[in-house]
Every structure is written in C-alpha cells, then in structure tokens.
Amino acid sequence: MMSVDAATVRRIAHLARIAVSEGEVPHLQGELNAMLAFVEQLSEVNVEGVEPMTSVTPMQMKKRQDVVDDGEIADDIVANAPATEGHFFLVPKVVE
C-alpha cells in the first residue's frame, strides 16, 4: 500500500504552493495517508482495456468564431487585485 512520508508531505506542499510548518507535517501526513488508504480499494478493480473518462456527457467540443468578442475591460480585471499600479498587477521582484 502506498503512503507518504514526511519528506513527501513537504514536497507536495511546495508543489501546491502552500506553506506548511514543521509542526503541521505529522498531522497532514496522517490525514493524507488516511485518504490514500481509503482510495486504495480502487486497485482491486479490473480496468484492463477500459478507456479513462474524458467527458461525462458525449459531446463535440464546441468551437467559437475566431473573433474578438470581449475586451477593453482592464479596469474590471484589476478591480479586485490586492496591489496594482495603473493596469498592472504588482508582485515582489522576480527577475534580478
């Protein structure tokens, strides 16, 4: 049975971009392992030759006309941002 160790918990947290303190790791590890133990029963299903589901309702992917039908709403786009300057989002320095 697959289970995660403390190092994996830290790695997943980083991949998910969620800060996790050392003190939280054992608790999270227990919870994640409880979930993994629960889903483990799927390994007993014979899925040989079964197509994975990609669309629950059989349908053609709809395509819209390749035309501009929206835009000029920069004010709306930045309206809820925590830090902006003009129509730009502000972030900490990314490139040295």
Place this chain on the structure above:
Amino acid sequence: MTDLTSLTLAEARKGLADKTFTSLELTDAHLSAIEKARVLNAFVMETPDQARAMAKAVDEKIARGEGGPLAGIPLGIKDLFATKGVRTTACSKILGNFVPTYESTVTSQLWRDGAVMLGKLNNDEFAMGSANETSCFGPVGNPWRREGSNTTLVPGGSSGGSASAVAALLCMGATATDTGGSIRQPAAFTATVGIKPTYGRCSRWGIVAFASSLDQAGPIARTTRDAAMLLRSMAGHDPKDTTSVDIPVPDYEAAIGKSVKGMKIGIPREYRLDGMPAEIEKLWSEGAAWLKAAGAELVEVSLPHTKYALPAYYIVAPAEASSNLARYDGVRYGLREQGKSINELYENTRAEGFGAEVRRRVMIGTYVLSAGYYDAYYLRAQKVRTLIKKDFEDCFAKGIDAILTPATPSAAFGIGEKGGADPVEMYLNDIFTVTVNMAGLPGIAVPSGKDAQGLPLGLQLIGRPFDEETLFSLGEVIEQAAGRFTPARWW
C-alpha cells in the same frame, strides 16, 4: 393575512398575479424573517436595499403585465455564484472581499425572469464539505432539532445555507451547487427538495469552480413543483460554458402530476449497505411502495461498481480542485500575504487563505497528479469512472426509467460530531449521491419521512441523462404520499 413566508413559490406566484400582495410586501416579509433567524447563520451577506429595489422594479413590471415566470419571487443565492457588485467569497478567506464585475449565467437568468435577490448564502469553503462546517463564516444551523433536544445540528453541505434558509422560510427557494451530493444531501437533512440536473444542463459560467467535470448548479426549494419552476429558469445553453448543452429547456412544471403508470423503477441492490439503519431501510421500501401504488413497476437492478464511486471521487475531485484553485495566488484578487519572493508570497497567501479541508484536498490532488503517481491514481480513477457510468447505461438500456435509493445513510448530526479524527468519516455522507455526479446524471432528493428522533430523511431518484422531467413526476408522487415537513421554530 397569512404569513407570506409560509407560502410555496407556486402559491406566491398566484398571489402576486392576483395582486393579493406585492413583491415588495413579500420581500419585506422575508427580509424580516432573515433578521430574526441570524442565529442560523444561513446568510453571509444580506442585501435588503438591493432586494427592495428589485422588488419595486418588478412590481411595476407586473402592473404592466410584463412579469416573467419568477416575477417578484425572493430567492437566496449560494455564495459560490458571482453576483455583480455584491461580495462573492465561496466562503473562503482567500477570496476576501472579492466583488465580481460580472454576473453568473444562472443568476442572470433568474433576474431575467423576475426573481429578487435577498442575499448570499453560506456554504462549505469552495463547496468542499458535507456539513457546512468548513465555511470561513462559521457553521450553519439546521432548523430541525432532535425531539426534546436543544443541540444544534448541521444542515448538511456544501449547500447548507441554501437548505437551511429554504427550510426555515427565509427565502422561497435558493440556488445551490452539487459536486458529490451538495444539493441532495442538505435537502435530505432539512426536508427540502433539491435537484442536481444532468451535467451540462446549467451553465457553470460565473460559479466558483471546485471540480469542473462534476460541478452542476441546481435549485433547493420546498416542493417538487417549486424546484421545477426554478430549474426551468436556471437551465439552458450558454456559449460561455463549452460543456453546457445546446438542447431546449422543457417546461419542467408540466411534469408535476403526470402519471408514472408503467414506469420501471430500478432498486439497486448495491445500495443496501451492511449496517444500514433500519429506518433508512424502511423509508426506502415505503418509497418503493408509494411508486408501486402509483402504477410504477419495481425492478431489482445491479450497479456493480457502486462501492468504488466514493474512492474514485476522492481522486478525481481533489485533482480537479488542485488545478482550479491554482488561480488563488494573492496577485490578481483576494487575500495577499507578503513574502520575500514570489514563491513565498504564493505559499503564505495560500496557507493563510485556505482552510484545513481545502488545503488537504488541494494537497491530495497535487499528489495524485504528480509525476510517478498519475497513472496509479488519477488515470485509474478515470477508468473506474467509465465503469460506474457504464453500470447506469446498462441499467437504462434494460428499460429502467429511474432508480430509487436513499439520499443519505443517516439523518442530520450535531456540529463537530463527525470527521474530527478521520476525514473519511465525513466523506461517507455522500455514498449514495456521489455515483450520480461521477456518471453526470440527474438526481433529485425528496423529503420522505422522519427518523425515530423526529429528524427528516429523504429519498433520491436518479434519472436518464436530460430526463429531469421523469424525476419531477416521480418526486411529486413521493411528496404527495409522504406529505410535507416543516420544522418547529426555535430561532
């Protein structure tokens, strides 16, 4: 005049059309009921000024004979639906004070048809939960209590605010969403009617995304007729949601009262769980007997992969959630926690903004999609999902019109009673409902009886794709036989 809040939606429609009362009077009656029921914590935002303005405008339209199908009807809106100019949070700290500059398609159709917005309703954070306990605004109280007890119970989740508000007569109906049972389970816990329509029936545009291949909007109401009226306005094709289906929306209300004679109702043997409470078993047979008395034929059926639906769901839904929730980065909207680097800003923002359940699901989703584990978990779960859907297809191919099951494995429970030690304990609430989302089918929960402690219990009917009408016809038969259930007011 009788208390306007105790009318059904259909009765209110008649009263408005006959000019017995105005939408403003009806709206004011509900606003005052909401004020008195704040202990339930069903509303996270009351919008009385907007409600009265909408009611006045619609009263003028009604006077001119231009009222739409829901003209003047006051509704509550789950806080997962973006409402233009009105704070929308998904009950998560990470959305903070987010005020949409646009309106969700579903709510815009309700306003198009004349409905009035009373405010925004509480839900589990990002709709992740089965008890409405994960909301950043705190838990919601169920208007129902055990006989002789003062313990506050959960209304179910994630649409707990919607179910509680409808059951407590705070609104005539409410919008809700259902990813694994979030409409049907709270409906069953509060003696309300909740329908999750077929995937693609309602547009998802402007609804905060949880798991996109499973999420569907639907109404919670006090009767099957009321639910039918609401769904008719909520459903329909929307070019802005590529998964919304371009087929006409029927007049669902016409299905209410239609004969169910000769319909074949499947009773799936896999839903008879070991250790199932006797009263759930009894409710189920009673429901079957009512449908039989109405002329339907009962057929035992098999859905062999039922037990794998919940574990497969707890791979697929968190995987999609981890991807959908990547957008909450502290840059474009909502909460921001500072960090020395952009990565630290993301990590601090998401640690502070997401609650424990959301963090857990985003992490498990990240894990099952990560390199080396994708095939073992995600791909396998998607294959199992194909098998679950095939079970239903085989069943319907044999001429089954709908499937009858219990809606939940128990009645409502106390706040904090479940899931504290093991998250899976809470997840088991959705054992009868989650199969329906995995297969994209429509499902309705209808109040059907009470348990020994006087708490409501519901039955679920599962239909063929886009055959919500059959569910309304059968649901009405159950409603007529079981009667309606109203909680005694304690708030």
